[in-house]
Amino acid sequence: MTIERDLQRLLDIEEIKQLKARYFRCIDRKLWSEWHTVYAPDVVTGGQGFEIRGLDTVIAFTKERVGEAVTVHHGHQVEIWFDDDRHARAIWAMQDIVQFDTDGEPQGFRGYGHYEDSYEKLDAGWRITSSELVRHLTHKLPGGYPSQWLKKKPGPYGEQA
Secondary structure: OHHHHHHHHHHHHHHHHHHHHHHHHHHHHHOOHHHHOOEEEEEEEEEEOEEEOOHHHHHHHHHHHHHEEEEEEEEEEEEEEEEEEOOEEEEEEEEEEEEEEEOOEEEEEEEEEEEEEOOOOOOOOEEEEEEEEEEEEEOOOOOOOOHHHHEOOOOOOEHHH
């Protein structure tokens, strides 16, 4: 590698880190209209038994699942590698809190796991092209899991749990 290529690789790593930070901010603040600056239009996301294709569908699914919840997402200890100058992959350690306020005890969970992401450098910059959430552990909140999360149902997003 040349010094110029090494420098570009470091700049790309920083842009990917900023991109994932933007994802966490946008999901926690419910800034759905900014997700076009995070994801590629043909993004594929999934985890926990389902797969979602396309940015509009990802936004609709996420709004349905956590739009009314207070969420806090943290991503850290990232490993990033490059397949070539325009494609990268990363694994992010993560933890999150998803809390629904109810008349009784708050419902939701605290979760721990990893995001396994793929990225592509488009004309507008780096974008997430695929993202899989792998949860290793969840602790339910005092009110338990939200009832809408306990039913398995086929839907426009695939099988959900």
